[in-house]
Amino acid sequence: MKPGKGLMKRDFISLKDFSSGEISNLLSLAKQLKSNPRHGCDFLKGKSVALIFQKPSNRTRVSFETGIFQLGGNAIYLAPDDISLGKREPTADIAKTLSRYVDGIVARVFSHHDLLDLAKYATVPVINALSNLSHPCQVLADILTVQEKFGKLKGIKFAYIGDGNNMTNSLLMAGAKTGMAISVATPKGYEPDRGYVKAAEDAAKTTGAKIVLTHDPREAVKGAQVIYTDTWVSMGQEDEKTQRLKDFEGYQIDEKLASIADKNYIFMHCLPAHRGQEVTADVIDGPHSVIFDEAENRLHAQKAVMIYLHTFKHQ
C-alpha cells in the first residue's frame, strides 16, 4: 500500500481523522467490493502487508489475510512473540525497518500509543486493528451492516449497552460522523473515553447526530433500531473479571430489554461473545441478530480501507 511518489501517506488510526464524506466514500467502495469480489483484484499485486498482533484474533486476522490475498497481495502475520513490539527494540525502529520491506502495516496493540508511534515512524500506511482505545475497522463494518439493513444511517437510533470500551469510543465517532442518534448506557465508572465523547459531540454539531450517555439501559434501548453490546471483559482485563461481572449486572441484553426496542430492531455484537453474560443466547442466536453479517463485512470494509489509503492524494 505504499503511496505513490509525491503523495502524502495516510493512516487509518481513528474515525476522528476521517470526514463524514470520506466515511461515506469508504462505505460505497466497500459495497462495490462486496457486490463484485473481483473488483481491485490486482490492487496489491507484488505488495506485502505486515500484520502485527499483540493479542489473539479470529475475525481481524483472517479477514485481513483473506482481503490482502483477494487484492493480489501477500500478508505476513507477526504473532505476539515474533517481533515483541515495545520489548525487543524501540517501536520506531520496528516501523522504520518494516517500511523498507512492506507496503502497509496492520497492527493490533495493547497501548494506543504504540499504534501512534508506528504511524509516526512508518513511511507506509498503518491500520488500527484494535487498541485499548478504539477499533475503527470493526465499526466501519458495523455501519456498513446498519446501512445495508435500513438503507440509511442518518437518524437511526443506535443503542450501545455495556462497557464504555474501545468499541464504544469508535461507535460514538461513527454515529456522530454519520448523523445517527446514539445512546450509550454503561454502569457508573465504565463510561467511554472523555476525549472520544468530546470529539463525537463536536462532530455531532455539524451532522445533526444526537449523543446520549446514560446509566439506564432501558432509556438507551427504548425505540432503538440497533442494539449493540460487547464483552464486559476486554482482552488484557482478565484479572478484573470477577469485579466486572458484578458491576455489569443489569446490563445484559435479554428478550425483556429488547422488547422495548423498535419491533424491527437488529442485534449487533463485534464478537467474541459470551452467552449468559452481556447477552442471552435467545437474543444473539435469535431472528434479530446480524452478527455474522457484521463479521463478513469486516472483509469488504477493510479491503476498501486498504484501497483508499493507497490512492489517497493529499489536498
Ligand code: CP
Ligand atoms: N471483532 C474482532 O475484532 O474479532 P477478533 O478479535 O476475533 O479479531
Ligand code: NVA
Ligand atoms: N472490547 C473487545 C473487543 C474485541 C473485538 C476487546 O478489546 O477485547
